[in-house]
Amino acid sequence: MDTGAAIEMIGVNKWFGDFHVLKDVSMSVNPGERVVICGPSGSGKSTVVRCVCRLETHQKGVIRVDGTELTDDPGSVAAIRSEVGMVFQQFNLFPHLTVLQNLMLGPTKARGLSRLEAEERARMYLERVKIPEQAGKRPAQLSGGQQQRVAIARSLCMEPKVMLFDEPTSALDPEMIAEVLDAMVELAEEGMTMVVVTHEMGFAREVADQMVFMDAGEIVETGSPAEFFETPKSHRCQTFLNQILRH
Amino acid sequence: MKNRKTCLGPSTGKGDHPAPPPARWRRWLSSANECHQSLRAAPVLRFRANLTGGIQAFRLLAVCAPLLLVSGCSSSTAWGWYVIDPRTESGWTNVKFLFSGMGSTILISLIAAALSITIGLIVALPGLSDRWHFRIINRVYVEFIRSIPLLPMLFWVFYGLPIIFRSMGLDIPIDPFWGAIITLAVSDSAFTAEIYRAGIQSVARGQSEAAQTIGLNYAQTMRYVVLPQAIRRILPPLANQFIYIVKMSAFASVIGMQELTRHANELVVTEYRPLEIYSLLILEYLILVLLISAGVRWLERRMGSDERI
Ligand SMILES: Nc1ncnc2c1ncn2[C@@H]1O[C@H](COP(=O)(O)OP(=O)(O)O)[C@@H](O)[C@H]1O
Numbered sequence: 001m002d003t004g005a006a007i008e009m010i011g012v013n014k015w016f017g018d019f020h021v022l023k024d025v026s027m028s029v030n031p032g033e034r035v036v037i038c039g040p041s042g043s044g045k046s047t048v049v050r051c052v053c054r055l056e057t058h059q060k061g062v063i064r065v066d067g068t069e070l071t072d073d074p075g076s077v078a079a080i081r082s083e084v085g086m087v088f089q090q091f092n093l094f095p096h097l098t099v100l101q102n103l104m105l106g107p108t109k110a111r112g113l114s115r116l117e118a119e120e121r122a123r124m125y126l127e128r129v130k131i132p133e134q135a136g137k138r139p140a141q142l143s144g145g146q147q148q149r150v151a152i153a154r155s156l157c158m159e160p161k162v163m164l165f166d167e168p169t170s171a172l173d174p175e176m177i178a179e180v181l182d183a184m185v186e187l188a189e190e191g192m193t194m195v196v197v198t199h200e201m202g203f204a205r206e207v208a209d210q211m212v213f214m215d216a217g218e219i220v221e222t223g224s225p226a227e228f229f230e231t232p233k234s235h236r237c238q239t240f241l242n243q244i245l246r247h
Numbered sequence: 248m249k250n251r252k253t254c255l256g257p258s259t260g261k262g263d264h265p266a267p268p269p270a271r272w273r274r275w276l277s278s279a280n281e282c283h284q285s286l287r288a289a290p291v292l293r294f295r296a297n298l299t300g301g302i303q304a305f306r307l308l309a310v311c312a313p314l315l316l317v318s319g320c321s322s323s324t325a326w327g328w329y330v331i332d333p334r335t336e337s338g339w340t341n342v343k344f345l346f347s348g349m350g351s352t353i354l355i356s357l358i359a360a361a362l363s364i365t366i367g368l369i370v371a372l373p374g375l376s377d378r379w380h381f382r383i384i385n386r387v388y389v390e391f392i393r394s395i396p397l398l399p400m401l402f403w404v405f406y407g408l409p410i411i412f413r414s415m416g417l418d419i420p421i422d423p424f425w426g427a428i429i430t431l432a433v434s435d436s437a438f439t440a441e442i443y444r445a446g447i448q449s450v451a452r453g454q455s456e457a458a459q460t461i462g463l464n465y466a467q468t469m470r471y472v473v474l475p476q477a478i479r480r481i482l483p484p485l486a487n488q489f490i491y492i493v494k495m496s497a498f499a500s501v502i503g504m505q506e507l508t509r510h511a512n513e514l515v516v517t518e519y520r521p522l523e524i525y526s527l528l529i530l531e532y533l534i535l536v537l538l539i540s541a542g543v544r545w546l547e548r549r550m551g552s553d554e555r556i
């Protein structure tokens with residue numbers, strides 16, 4: 001049954017050994033929709049997005065990306081990987097390659113683009129994240145904010161339908177957070193489907209269509225940003241918002 | 248060049264132009280990575296520092312060997328350096344005979360090393376799997392192979408394996424050359440497998456995760472992302488293993504392989520001069536190992552001159 005959702009999770013459960021990390025997680029992300037997931041540390045936010053791009057496997061329930069169900073079948077994994085881009089907290093750029101090579105690796109090796117096409121595409125996305133002049137440098141020569149923008153561009157080079165972000169600004173110095181969020185806002189304005197794990201509530205208010213609050217492996221509350229911030233229903237959510245908004 | 252002063256450490260206070268750093272400093276300098284990145288001249292310094300070690304060893308050799316030889320030749324009855332005195336015709340013939348084993352020692356070692364680093368990688372990869380039955384394959388191979396002493400394995404391969412082949416109806420003779428290579432390669436591969444495993448595990452997990460999310464498959468992830476980063480951790484211990492192979496290739500003399508040790512043994516039997524002949528034999532291995540070390544340093548430098556990871 002294809003509901004036309006970009007991402008659909010139905011009753012997803014996952015265990016790490018005996019530890020029940022995801023408990024009946026269900027949610028649906030429509031094409032073009034922006035979902036922000038927040039919640040206390042260890043509540044399973046990373047695990048949710050990692051399940052969607054199949055870096056983790058779930059043990060129960062169904063995850064569909066663009067209508068394709070995630071199974072052990074290598075074909076389905078490859079299909080999902082080509083639809084989904086992922087941006088990590090720690091950037092995970094390839095330190096032995098230049099910025100341009102980082103961006104061209106996926107398109108040339110996984111997509112079979114010619115070097116020329118791949119380079120053209122890479123330069124276009126570097127332009128988009130506003131660092132075209134850094135193409136020849138190594139990741140270590142860039143600031144954290146620049147590295148994260150390169151990481152975003154690297155994902156975009158694969159032209160995914162959905163972008164996942166796992167705390168993309170948490171490893172950054174405060175003065176660099178804005179430049180990364182700006183790039184993400186721009187992406188949202190272009191209509192990209194996004195799932196963002198973040199505690200940047202300003203960003204959430206600005207771009208989110210749907211807020212998801214997680215605690216202890218469960219989705220406790222969902223809603224539009226307006227309802228979510230003004231009238232949080234659950235006690236856990238109120239406590240959490242009080243804690244992070246006070247600063 | 249502003250950084251130069253800070254890199255060199257506290258000034259001596261004897262004026263604004265400190266004397267060029269003494270040679271000892273250079274080596275110390277070369278190990279300070281921060282200096283590398285800020286100093287354009289750094290690769291040159293590092294190059295020299297690495298070279299001096301090798302050059303000094305060779306100098307020592309060049310001085311000591313003739314000294315021993317000359318003192319031996321000129322003196323007493325205990326030393327009979329005449330057997331390998333290149334100034335006499337018979338001595339020169341003997342020296343040539345001893346050194347003529349070098350070619351096959353090198354060839355055996357090279358082929359065995361090439362096989363070992365190939366088998367090692369193939370064995371290491373299942374050891375890195377998430378699935379336990381893959382890891383078991385790796386563990387069994389490594390534990391089993393590395394527990395077999397080289398000499399028994401050599402006998403087993405040279406005398407035993409042909410019997411197995413024959414019983415299977417295969418006519419694959421095993422000559423001393425291939426017997427030695429197979430034994431050295433297999434025996435060494437257990438160690439190279441462990442070296443690969445440790446090197447690959449040293450690369451952060453996020454690297455292969457990032458590679459997967461941009462659509463690379465397992466082989467591409469290894470080839471383009473993980474191995475290029477692991478190679479710095481892998482190369483130095485692999486070089487050690489190569490030296491180990493060169494030395495262990497001496498065992499091939501036991502099954503009749505004509506190489507360095509075999510030639511020395513044969514000459515000792517006819518000349519009755521074990522001290523002098525085995526001394527030269529040791530010198531031959533020393534030369535080989537020093538050459539390998541120099542080669543490896545050159546290789547490391549070539550990879551390291553490219554920006555640090
Ligand atoms: N590979 C793993 N093995 C065992 N436990 C894990 C693993 N990854 C995460 N966990 C645990 O799962 C819980 C949820 O982790 P995570 O999804 O990273 O939380 P969040 O991103 O919300 O901080 C944490 O308690 C964490 O310790």
Ligand SMILES: [Mg+2]
Nearest residue numbers: 045046166167
């Ligand atoms: Mg997390």
